[in-house]
Amino acid sequence: MSEALPLYARVKDHILSNIRSGAWAPGKRVPSENELVESFRISRMTANRALRELMAEGFLSRVPGVGTFVREAPALSSLVELRNIAEEIAQRGHRYSARVITRASVDINPAMAGEFEDRTLPELHHVVIVHEENGVPVQLEDRYVNPLLVPDFIDRDFAATTPTAVLLAATPVDELEHTVEACLPSPDQQRLLGISALEPCLALRRRSWSRGRVATVATLTYPASRYALYSRHRTTARGALSQ
Known part of the structure; x- marks a missing residue:
C-alpha cells in the first residue's frame, strides 16, 4: 500500500485488494467504521469517506443496522x-x-x-x-x-x-x-x-x-x-x- 496515498485512499486500496483477490467474496461483511478506525488509526470521518466512496462506486452495499458487505455483481x-x-x-x-x-x-x-x-x-x-x-x-x-x-x-x-x-x-x-x-x-x-x-x-x-x-x-x-x-x-x- 503506497504511503503517498491519502489515508482514505489507503483504506479503499486495502478493501479493494481483498475484493479483487477473492479473499473477500460477495456477501462478506467488511470491517465497520469503528474497526477501520482502530486498525488504521484514522479518524471516523476518514473511514466513513472510504466506505462511502466504495459504495458509490458499486463495490459495497450497506444494510442499516447490520453492516457493510461486498456487493454481488448485478x-x-x-x-x-x-x-x-x-x-x-x-x-x-x-x-x-x-x-x-x-x-x-x-x-x-x-x-x-x-x-x-x-x-x-x-x-x-x-x-x-x-x-x-x-x-x-x-x-x-x-x-x-x-x-x-x-x-x-x-x-x-x-x-x-x-x-x-x-x-x-x-x-x-x-x-x-x-x-x-x-x-x-x-x-x-x-x-x-x-x-x-x-x-x-x-x-x-x-x-x-x-x-x-x-x-x-x-x-x-x-x-x-x-x-x-x-x-x-x-x-x-x-x-x-x-x-
Whole structure:
C-alpha cells in the first residue's frame, strides 16, 4: 500500500485488494467504521469517506443496522428478448418469489387506448407484481394486457406463475418494442422495491404485438444496483443487425 496515498485512499486500496483477490467474496461483511478506525488509526470521518466512496462506486452495499458487505455483481436480464424472470433466477441457482400488489380489470383511458392502438377496447387487465430473488426485490412489473387476446389473464395465480409465462403460452409474439430510461424511484417504487429515494433505477418500457394487435404494455423497473440489462447480436461489418 503506497504511503503517498491519502489515508482514505489507503483504506479503499486495502478493501479493494481483498475484493479483487477473492479473499473477500460477495456477501462478506467488511470491517465497520469503528474497526477501520482502530486498525488504521484514522479518524471516523476518514473511514466513513472510504466506505462511502466504495459504495458509490458499486463495490459495497450497506444494510442499516447490520453492516457493510461486498456487493454481488448485478444479475443480467435480456434487453430485447422476452425472458421469464422466474427461469432466469432459477438458472442462477437462486430462489424466485413474487408479491402481487394489484390485479384488476380497469377502464381504458385515451392514453392507454393509444398505446394499444385500439380505441374500441372498453377495458384492460392490469397487474402490479414485485419479483424477488432470494427474498430481495429485483423487478417491479406494471403491466396492462389486451383482454381480447388473453381473456383469462386476470384470473391466473401470479404467485405461482409469471405474466410472461402466461402470455407466451396463450398467444404468439410477432413484434417487440423497447424503451429504456434511467430514473429515480417514486415513493411507491421505493416502498415496493425497498430502496432509497436516491437509488438509480432502469425502467424498461415494453410493448408486444400478437397477430398484428398490441397484446401487452409493461413497465419493468429494476434497481440498478441489483440488475443490469444486456443485449448481444450478430451484426454486419458496418454494425447493423444481421437479418
